[in-house]
Amino acid sequence: KQEVTQIPAALSVPEGENLVLNCSFTDSAIYNLQWFRQDPGKGLTSLLLIQSSQREQTSGRLNASLDKSSGRSTLYIAASQPGDSATYLCAVRTPGANSKLTFGKGITLSVRP
Amino acid sequence: DTAVSQTPKYLVTQMGNDKSIKCEQNLGHDTMYWYKQDSKKFLKIMFSYNNKELIINETVPNRFSPKSPDKAHLNLHINSLELGDSAVYFCASSPQTSGRDSTQYFGPGTRLLVL
Numbered sequence: 001k002q003e004v005t006q007i008p009a010a011l012s013v014p015e016g017e018n019l020v021l022n023c024s025f026t027d028s029a030i031y032n033l034q035w036f037r038q039d040p041g042k043g044l045t046s047l048l049l050i051q052s053s054q055r056e057q058t059s060g061r062l063n064a065s066l067d068k069s070s071g072r073s074t075l076y077i078a079a080s081q082p083g084d085s086a087t088y089l090c091a092v093r094t095p096g097a098n099s100k101l102t103f104g105k106g107i108t109l110s111v112r113p
Numbered sequence: 114d115t116a117v118s119q120t121p122k123y124l125v126t127q128m129g130n131d132k133s134i135k136c137e138q139n140l141g142h143d144t145m146y147w148y149k150q151d152s153k154k155f156l157k158i159m160f161s162y163n164n165k166e167l168i169i170n171e172t173v174p175n176r177f178s179p180k181s182p183d184k185a186h187l188n189l190h191i192n193s194l195e196l197g198d199s200a201v202y203f204c205a206s207s208p209q210t211s212g213r214d215s216t217q218y219f220g221p222g223t224r225l226l227v228l
Contacts, residue, residue, distance in 0.1 A: 032215065034216065036219075042222070043117075043203060044156075044203065044205075044217075044219040045219070046216050046219075049215075049216050099215070100161060101158065101217060102158075103155070103156040105154060105155050106154055
């Protein structure tokens with residue numbers, strides 16, 4: 001059974017700092033991995049999707065990496081801003097016809113001005 | 114031009130009632146999902162439909178019954194509501210069930226409170 005872990009549960013950093021959010025998963029047989037952002041009281045917004053054959057994906061100040069063999073992914077946020085404050089969730093997709101996303105519990109990030 | 118929409122946004126009801134949540138996507142996607150996010154913010158899949166056909170049914174009580182009248186809609190009906198059903202329910206859709214184009218797009222959520 002796939003389990004996704006995100007530690008720590010919460011993180012507070014000063015504005016401008018570069019930071020790394022970690023995600024680990026127990027079963028390396030994944031199809032892809034997706035990072036989401038959730039603002040308080042809102043739905044999820046997809047940030048980046050990395051296929052199992054890829055090592056990283058970049059979008060603006062965000063860079064996500066994937067090491068499938070070790071069951072790890074990181075989301076790197078450069079030059080953090082107060083607007084980056086949100087909960088960041090990692091989810092892995094199992095392979096197969098009835099594949100599904102298994103989510104971590106998320107990391108709540110607070111960027112202090 | 115909302116991509117994935119849910120109604121209602123908030124739902125407060127008494128224990129034992131029956132309620133429905135509606136979801137619509139205008140993205141032309143084949144696959145739709147229902148997720149439950151509990152008080153600890155843990156997000157877990159409940160159901161998945163592909164072209165109106167149920168493909169994932171995670172250990173969910175029979176009181177929950179999804180219905181997909183067409184590819185663009187996936188509704189969730191809940192019978193005999195219990196206190197433990199209080200949560201945020203998210204609908205999502207993706208172009209495909211698997212494959213390279215399986216990015217999921219989420220609705221804004223329906224906050225259900227059972228009293």
